[in-house]
Amino acid sequence: MNKDNRQYLGPSLKDARKRLNKTVTKITFQTTEQLVGLGNNKKYLIKTYGCQGNLADSEKMAGILELLGFTPTEKEEWADVIIINTCAVRENAENRVFGEIGRLKSLKRHHPDLLLVLCGCMPQEERVVQMVMDKYPQVDIVFGTHNLHQLGEYLSTAYLTKEKVVEVFSKEGDIVEDVPTKRAHNKKAWVNIMYGCDEFCTYCIVPYTRGKERSRLPEDIFNEVKELIKEGYQEITLLGQNVNAYGHDFLNRQYRFADLLNDLNQMPIARVRFTTSHPRDLDDATMAVMAKRGNIMPHLHLPVQSGSNLVLKRMNRKYTKEEYLEKIAKLRALVPGIAITTDIIVGFPGETDDDFNETLDLVRKAHFEGAYTFIFSPRSGTPASSYEDELDPKIKKQRLLTLNALINDGFLKGNQRFEGQVVQVLVEGFSAKNAKQLTGYTEHNKLINFEGPETLIGQIIPIKVEKAYTWHLQGKIV
Numbered sequence: 001m002n003k004d005n006r007q008y009l010g011p012s013l014k015d016a017r018k019r020l021n022k023t024v025t026k027i028t029f030q031t032t033e034q035l036v037g038l039g040n041n042k043k044y045l046i047k048t049y050g051c052q053g054n055l056a057d058s059e060k061m062a063g064i065l066e067l068l069g070f071t072p073t074e075k076e077e078w079a080d081v082i083i084i085n086t087c088a089v090r091e092n093a094e095n096r097v098f099g100e101i102g103r104l105k106s107l108k109r110h111h112p113d114l115l116l117v118l119c120g121c122m123p124q125e126e127r128v129v130q131m132v133m134d135k136y137p138q139v140d141i142v143f144g145t146h147n148l149h150q151l152g153e154y155l156s157t158a159y160l161t162k163e164k165v166v167e168v169f170s171k172e173g174d175i176v177e178d179v180p181t182k183r184a185h186n187k188k189a190w191v192n193i194m195y196g197c198d199e200f201c202t203y204c205i206v207p208y209t210r211g212k213e214r215s216r217l218p219e220d221i222f223n224e225v226k227e228l229i230k231e232g233y234q235e236i237t238l239l240g241q242n243v244n245a246y247g248h249d250f251l252n253r254q255y256r257f258a259d260l261l262n263d264l265n266q267m268p269i270a271r272v273r274f275t276t277s278h279p280r281d282l283d284d285a286t287m288a289v290m291a292k293r294g295n296i297m298p299h300l301h302l303p304v305q306s307g308s309n310l311v312l313k314r315m316n317r318k319y320t321k322e323e324y325l326e327k328i329a330k331l332r333a334l335v336p337g338i339a340i341t342t343d344i345i346v347g348f349p350g351e352t353d354d355d356f357n358e359t360l361d362l363v364r365k366a367h368f369e370g371a372y373t374f375i376f377s378p379r380s381g382t383p384a385s386s387y388e389d390e391l392d393p394k395i396k397k398q399r400l401l402t403l404n405a406l407i408n409d410g411f412l413k414g415n416q417r418f419e420g421q422v423v424q425v426l427v428e429g430f431s432a433k434n435a436k437q438l439t440g441y442t443e444h445n446k447l448i449n450f451e452g453p454e455t456l457i458g459q460i461i462p463i464k465v466e467k468a469y470t471w472h473l474q475g476k477i478v
């Protein structure tokens with residue numbers, strides 16, 4: 001119970017599973033006059049875990065904080081507010097966050113006015129909120145994924161009452177427009193096109209932490225993109241847990257992902273990317289638009305998760321290995337040279353040697369040019385967490401290593417095919433590892449380093465690929 005006797009609105013994974021409402025409420029962000037100035041002479045620091053969705057959310061929180069007068073700092077010791085934007089997708093992501101909160105406790109001893117904020121996906125689990133209430137008194141504010149636009153109000157309440165503020169909603173979710181955004185880059189931007197997920201893959205917590213699938217109106221997306229173009233942005237990445245389901249929730253218009261992509265294809269922005277795609281929902285209409293190329297980049301991240309049809313079925317992925325391979329073959333015919341990357345889980349409950357070999361076989365046939373690979377992590381509240389799992393953890397680790405060796409080989413081959421070619425690169429800045437080298441991404445989303453002057457940052461320029469390594473290309477200005 002909240003100490004200031006406000007009703008404690010705790011989360012419930014069970015409630016979060018429900019999908020009842022047909023209409024999505026659109027809220028326009030507003031902040032009261034009183035809150036402006038709350039952050040004068042105060043500094044903030046945001047630590048972000050998890051997916052691009054969280055990176056985009058952190059940019060919105062930064063926007064709200066700066067509207068209230070806060071300024072950013074990189075140093076924990078200088079911060080008056082530290083926000084931890086969390087991910088719940090695997091256990092190790094959660095453990096790292098708990099370690100972080102533990103470590104930050106000592107900071108509060110030297111800086112008693114420091115506010116520690118926990119938000120994002122972890123607080124959507126009742127288990128986590130309970131643990132924070134019981135064991136982590138240093139956390140001042142806890143909220144989830146449905147109410148980050150109220151950050152200003154929560155900070156104000158915490159300053160006024162000096163009490164813990166906990167407010168997490170387990171609901172299907174709204175769409176909040178016009179949240180001020182402080183973007184991390186000035187040439188590349190995230191653009192949310194939809195929120196939530198209705199897929200309910202049996203291993204995954206995201207549909208519970210993010211609510212139901214709900215699409216932003218195309219006109220709101222276009223307005224954001226027009227604004228970005230005006231500000232000189234060169235690249236947008238459309239975000240959603242399953243972008244191919246965009247528009248499925250519109251009740252009174254027929255406007256789908258292919259339509260959105262087609263309309264963005266006509267807009268004067270140099271590069272359009274999108275993530276994440278679901279293999280079942282990636283349709284012919286979308287592939288036809290991708291075939292037009294123009295500003296649509298020749299890279300697709302298409303998580304396959306497993307190559308075993310039995311495992312795919314237990315994962316509730318709703319496609320087979322053969323259907324997946326057929327789809328990417330079709331795509332490659334339409335977009336020659338497209339780079340395809342993926343996500344794979346090993347050690348799903350009941351995965352046999354044969355199942356795993358099916359995954360290796362699929363990886364060989366799919367010619368992936370990169371993948372995020374994971375060992376299955378049971379998330380309590382999801383169906384797969386109660387599936388019988390007798391596999392020795394050592395075997396899971398071995399499978400991950402075997403898979404990674406194959407994936408890295410594909411990564412290298414995917415890079416090698418560009419040796420000797422001239423590629424277009426959006427220059428991002430100096431390499432973190434070598435201050436003499438500039439770094440950027442090619443159209444196929446390959447990281448490339450090369451020597452050049454600072455003035456090139458933010459431009460798209462041709463670079464000759466001299467040598468390919470597993471994780472990057474080395475090039476030269478032409």
Ligand code: SAH
Binds near residue numbers: 240343379
């Ligand atoms: N919506 C996206 C990404 C979701 S999370 C998609 O459908 O692809 C990113 C990746 O984390 C997933 O693709 C999956 O490979 C992995 N993942 C999700 N839940 C997991 C779990 N319980 N254990 C291990 N990996 C998981």
Ligand code: SF4
Binds near residue numbers: 200201206
């Ligand atoms: Fe999770 Fe599946 Fe939704 Fe991706 S599509 S977020 S893996 S439930």
Ligand code: F3S
Binds near residue numbers: 051052087088120209
């Ligand atoms: Fe993690 Fe939430 Fe994204 S669980 S992967 S931060 S949607």
